[in-house]
Amino acid sequence: MFAYIIRRALYAIPIMLGTTFLLFLLYNFVGGDPALVKAGKHATAETIATIRMEMGLDQPWYWQYWDLLKQVVQFDFGRSWATNLKITDMVAEGAGTSFSLTFPAFVLSTSFSLLLGIFVAVKRGTWIDKGMVTIAVGAQSISVLVYILAGQYFLAYKFGWFPISGYEPGLLERWSYFALPWLIWLFLAVAPEMRFYRTIFLDELYQDYVRTAKSKGLDSKTILFKHVLRNALIPILTNLVISLPFLILGSLLLESFFGIPGLGGLIVKAIGNEDRPVIYALTVVGTIAYVIFNLISDILYAVVDPRVQLK
Amino acid sequence: MRYLASKVRGNSLWSDALRRLLDDNLAVFSFLVIVAYVVVAGLASFHLIATHWQDSIGASQSAPQLSGGINHWMGLDIFGRSVFQKTIQGAYTALYVGLVSSLISIPIGVLMGALAGYFGGWVDDLITWIYTTISNIPEILLLVSIAFALGKGIETMCIALGMTSWVGLARLIRAEFIKHKNREYVAAAQALGASNARRIFKHIFPNVLHIVIIGFSLRFVVAIKSEVVLTYLGLGIEIGEGSSWGLMISDAAGELVQGIWWGLASATLAMFPIVLAFSLFTDALRDAFDPKLRT
Numbered sequence: 001m002f003a004y005i006i007r008r009a010l011y012a013i014p015i016m017l018g019t020t021f022l023l024f025l026l027y028n029f030v031g032g033d034p035a036l037v038k039a040g041k042h043a044t045a046e047t048i049a050t051i052r053m054e055m056g057l058d059q060p061w062y063w064q065y066w067d068l069l070k071q072v073v074q075f076d077f078g079r080s081w082a083t084n085l086k087i088t089d090m091v092a093e094g095a096g097t098s099f100s101l102t103f104p105a106f107v108l109s110t111s112f113s114l115l116l117g118i119f120v121a122v123k124r125g126t127w128i129d130k131g132m133v134t135i136a137v138g139a140q141s142i143s144v145l146v147y148i149l150a151g152q153y154f155l156a157y158k159f160g161w162f163p164i165s166g167y168e169p170g171l172l173e174r175w176s177y178f179a180l181p182w183l184i185w186l187f188l189a190v191a192p193e194m195r196f197y198r199t200i201f202l203d204e205l206y207q208d209y210v211r212t213a214k215s216k217g218l219d220s221k222t223i224l225f226k227h228v229l230r231n232a233l234i235p236i237l238t239n240l241v242i243s244l245p246f247l248i249l250g251s252l253l254l255e256s257f258f259g260i261p262g263l264g265g266l267i268v269k270a271i272g273n274e275d276r277p278v279i280y281a282l283t284v285v286g287t288i289a290y291v292i293f294n295l296i297s298d299i300l301y302a303v304v305d306p307r308v309q310l311k
Numbered sequence: 312m313r314y315l316a317s318k319v320r321g322n323s324l325w326s327d328a329l330r331r332l333l334d335d336n337l338a339v340f341s342f343l344v345i346v347a348y349v350v351v352a353g354l355a356s357f358h359l360i361a362t363h364w365q366d367s368i369g370a371s372q373s374a375p376q377l378s379g380g381i382n383h384w385m386g387l388d389i390f391g392r393s394v395f396q397k398t399i400q401g402a403y404t405a406l407y408v409g410l411v412s413s414l415i416s417i418p419i420g421v422l423m424g425a426l427a428g429y430f431g432g433w434v435d436d437l438i439t440w441i442y443t444t445i446s447n448i449p450e451i452l453l454l455v456s457i458a459f460a461l462g463k464g465i466e467t468m469c470i471a472l473g474m475t476s477w478v479g480l481a482r483l484i485r486a487e488f489i490k491h492k493n494r495e496y497v498a499a500a501q502a503l504g505a506s507n508a509r510r511i512f513k514h515i516f517p518n519v520l521h522i523v524i525i526g527f528s529l530r531f532v533v534a535i536k537s538e539v540v541l542t543y544l545g546l547g548i549e550i551g552e553g554s555s556w557g558l559m560i561s562d563a564a565g566e567l568v569q570g571i572w573w574g575l576a577s578a579t580l581a582m583f584p585i586v587l588a589f590s591l592f593t594d595a596l597r598d599a600f601d602p603k604l605r606t
Contacts (some may be wrong), residue, residue: 018444023456031460137594141586143539145560146579153567249449253540257564271455271544279459283452291447 005299012295019287020072024065027280028057037276038081072288077281082273087281090266097167098250098262100174105182106247109189110240116190117197121205122224133198136191144188148257151184165259181254200235204228234305241297245289249282324600328521331599338595344588352403361399364554367391372566375573386573388562398577400554405585408469408538409531415473416530420480421523425511427481428488435485442478450475454537458546468547472534480526487519521600528593535586556582 028034035052036043043051052058056067071077077087116132123129156164162180204210205228213223250264259265263282270278332338354360367390368382375386375394385394427438445453457471491497492515500514535556541547542557543564550558556578563575 014440015443015447018440019448022444022448026456026460137590138583138587141583141590142579143536143556143560143582145539145543145564146575149560149563149567149575157568246449249452252451252544267452267455268544271546274459276459279452279455283448283456286449286452287447290449294447 001302004302008295008298012291015291016288019291020068020284021065023280023283023287024068027276028061028064034276037274072284077284078277080270080275080278082270082275082278087278090278091263091281091285094250094261094263094266095248097174097260098255098264099248100171101178101181101255101260101262102185102247102250104178105185105189106243108182109186109193112186113190113193114197114236116194118201118224118229120194121198121201124202124205133195136195139187139191144253147187148184148253151180151187152257155183156180165257167258167260177258177260181251181258181260184254185251196239197232197236200232201228204232207231234301237304238297238301241293241300242290245286245293248289249286324521328596328599332595335595335599337591338599341588341592341595344584345592348402348585348588349406351399352406355399355403356407361396364392364396364400368393372569372571385577386571388574389566394559394574394577397554397559397574398556398581401556401559401578402581402585404465404548404553404555405535405538405582406531408465408472409534411466411469412472412476412534413527413530415470416477417480417523417527419473420477420526421484421516423477424481424484425488425516428485429492429507429511429515431489438481438485442481445475446478454541455544455546458541463546463549465548465552468538468541471541471546472537476530476533480523483522483526484519487522488515491515491518521596525593525596525600528589528596531589532586532593535582535589539582 031037035048035055035057038055039048039051056064059067075088077091079085080087080090083090120129120132152164156162163177165177167177168174209227209231210223213227214220248263249267250260250262252264252268254260255262255265256268267279267282269275270282332342351360369379369387369391371387371389371391373383373387373391376383382393382395385398388394388397423438423442427435448456453475454471457474458467461467461470488511492510497510497514500510505514538547538555539557539560542555543561547557548555559574559578563572563578566574
């Protein structure tokens with residue numbers, strides 16, 4: 001097992017190098033000369049040359065790439081073009097806000113969808129199952145933006161049940177602003193997640209071990225919660241772990257619509273301002289988080305599922 | 312030769328699948344909805360309908376009214392343009408984005424998956440590394456990065472969607488090729504002197520083609536929904552590039568508080584049936600080609 005973990009961790013290195021190199025290519029070469037982009041349209045040749053030196057663009061490409069790797073290791077991505085704040089500080093601040101928004105919403109939507117998923121899987125083929133799946137597919141055919149717009153317009157603006165938008169840093173004060181985003185999150189997440197969990201449970205419900213348990217005379221509750229749930233937990237668990245990095249990145253749309261200063265809102269603002277170093281840094285941070293959580297998820301998979309071959 | 316072979320086997324995968332699809336009323340209905348949208352979008356692209364969508368035909372932001380002809384049924388936008396005509400042009404944009412991004416992502420996905428699965432070894436390692444690399448960058452941030460690198464607009468959006476979405480298909484195709492490459496018919500082809508390229512494209516590819524078709528249908532669902540979000544973020548359709556449901560819904564973000572709901576309603580009502588039809592049709596295709604997977 002230990003050897004497997006080491007091997008799997010080593011495999012993350014080429015992936016990390018690959019992702020950073022791809023982003024390096026995109027930002028420094030495909031996108032044209034970054035110095036020209038930063039200097040703007042009316043810059044003199046001299047200004048451009050100065051900027052190029054400041055950004056290290058007069059160096060050969062491998063030194064520039066090396067600089068990027070140093071930035072990643074030291075977690076120092078320079079300053080934002082728009083606000084001149086240190087990007088590392090912006091990320092640290094926004095990550096906490098985003099997580100406090102997304103994590104409770106995620107726990108809520110996951111537990112709700114899991115229960116619904118089990119329920120419809122057990123009722124497979126009945127009108128309840130067909131009806132729920134049809135509603136879910138239908139609900140997913142409407143744009144995410146429409147849910148947010150309609151929720152904000154009716155529940156906050158028209159009926160005045162929630163604040164329209166805003167944020168207060170206090171942990172308790174922010175919750176009144178989070179209530180509506182949470183509700184909309186729940187609405188958005190339940191349809192796809194219910195379908196996902198339903199498929200997982202259906203995969204298990206028709207396995208041989210379930211038939212064996214049935215023929216042994218076990219009651220359906222024991223089969224469901226003791227046998228099926230345990231086996232289904234494996235894909236569920238790994239899926240949950242992989243979702244965690246996205247909780248840190250926050251929700252771009254919800255944060256931008258409700259004026260919540262998390263990483264998602266930061267990304268949307270940076271897109272509007274063409275604040276390239278911020279997007280760049282967030283992409284690198286998001287990718288590293290994803291690679292790490294992917295690694296954890298794989299190791300977890302091997303730990304909980306003895307069938308996984310550790311080769 | 313081929314004719315005889317299929318006769319001996321009775322029913323082919325394709326005729327079986329087609330029969331199952333035709334038996335499935337929902338699949339037939341979904342397909343008809345898709346055809347209807349394609350016809351509308353096609354007519355719009357050849358400037359046969361909704362040609363005057365850019366003309367002002369009345370007062371700014373007039374509410375929907377039944378008098379004054381079909382162009383007034385959905386109301387007018389801030390420039391006095393017909394929301395009805397804009398919605399029809401939006402159908403063209405939606406299908407255009409779906410088609411172009413599929414035409415980029417599917418050939419890459421098929422080729423990468425086929426090469427990795429067929430050759431194995433270092434080719435497989437390299438291709439797996441490339442797609443793992445891409446899939447480890449959070450998709451929305453990769454889309455943003457590509458849009459920054461290539462500039463904004465509808466073409467970039469299609470390229471960005473195409474470049475990020477081939478990974479799933481490549482994985483499926485790779486797995487199928489690994490299964491198929493050691494089967495007897497491939498060995499027989501080799502014995503007859505078929506080259507690698509011939510074995511890949513002429514012999515194995517037809518056996519995995521259904522996965523490509525399912526992927527093609529699914530791409531439209533994702534592309535039409537992505538266009539709306541990306542356009543809202545300022546990375547999709549630019550104003551002046553045409554009309555799109557994403558632009559209409561983004562406009563509504565500012566207009567809704569003024570009580571102007573018809574742009575949002577029209578775009579949503581137009582989008583719902585086509586996304587639903589593509590989703591249902593994708594599921595039906597999956598069931599038709601692989602009834603074992605039916606859930």
